[in-house]
Amino acid sequence: MIIQIEPQSDIPIYTQITNQIIEGIARGYLHPGDSLPSVRAFAGDLGVNMHTVNKSYHELEKKGIIRVVPKSGAVINFPNEMGEKNCHFERISSQFQPVIAEALVLGIKKEEIEKLVSAMIQDFKGKS
Numbered sequence: 154m155i156i157q158i159e160p161q162s163d164i165p166i167y168t169q170i171t172n173q174i175i176e177g178i179a180r181g182y183l184h185p186g187d188s189l190p191s192v193r194a195f196a197g198d199l200g201v202n203m204h205t206v207n208k209s210y211h212e213l214e215k216k217g218i219i220r221v222v223p224k225s226g227a228v229i230n231f232p233n234e235m236g237e238k239n240c241h242f243e244r245i246s247s248q249f250q251p252v253i254a255e256a257l258v259l260g261i262k263k264e265e266i267e268k269l270v271s272a273m274i275q276d277f278k279g280k281s
Contacts, residue, residue, distance in 0.1 A: 154182040158199055166201055170209040175218065178229060179277040185231040189219065217241070 154177040177183045196203040213219040217235040219227045
């Protein structure tokens with residue numbers, strides 16, 4: 154999996170890293186049980202500060218996606234290790250709400266939103 158950082162983006166670099174790791178897992182490039190590179194090695198590969206990668210790893214850990222084991226590194230959790238689904242569902246639902254509201258305000262129809270979400274899921278899962 155290749156992480157591409159866009160330094161000119163309005164999205165913070167740690168968020169770009171976090172999002173791309175999550176997408177890599179969703180697309181099947183990374184799997185539960187896989188180890189992520191050490192903070193130092195990953196920062197060196199990406200050409201970013203170690204604190205940036207560390208912040209990304211802590212965000213992933215907070216979401217339950219990885220576990221950071223001192224002296225061993227970061228490991229991708231198995232789904233049953235990611236915590237209660239209801240907690241994640243509520244968090245994700247609260248993140249979707251303003252985006253969907255904005256889409257409706259801008260005149261995007263319900264069917265178009267549903268089609269967009271379905272297309273994204275198919276893209277992540279590699280199914281047509």
